[in-house]
Amino acid sequence: MFKRTLYCSNCNREIRDGEEIFAKMKAPKHIIMVEIKAYLKKESEIFCTDCISKMI
Numbered sequence: 155m156f157k158r159t160l161y162c163s164n165c166n167r168e169i170r171d172g173e174e175i176f177a178k179m180k181a182p183k184h185i186i187m188v189e190i191k192a193y194l195k196k197e198s199e200i201f202c203t204d205c206i207s208k209m210i
């Protein structure tokens with residue numbers, strides 16, 4: 155689904171291929187499939203497993 159390189163919003167580490175990630179995002183009012191990628195790019199925060207394990 156994601157083709158762009160992802161970076162953790164907390165530590166800015168590059169997310170490796172196949173690495174498990176956690177995304178925090180606002181629920182969209184209207185979901186239109188063609189806009190999902192743009193929505194995720196604008197509204198989501200991605201966290202790596204290292205940061206999530208520190209937060210929990």
Ligand SMILES: [Zn+2]
Nearest residue numbers: 162165202205
């Ligand atoms: Zn991180």
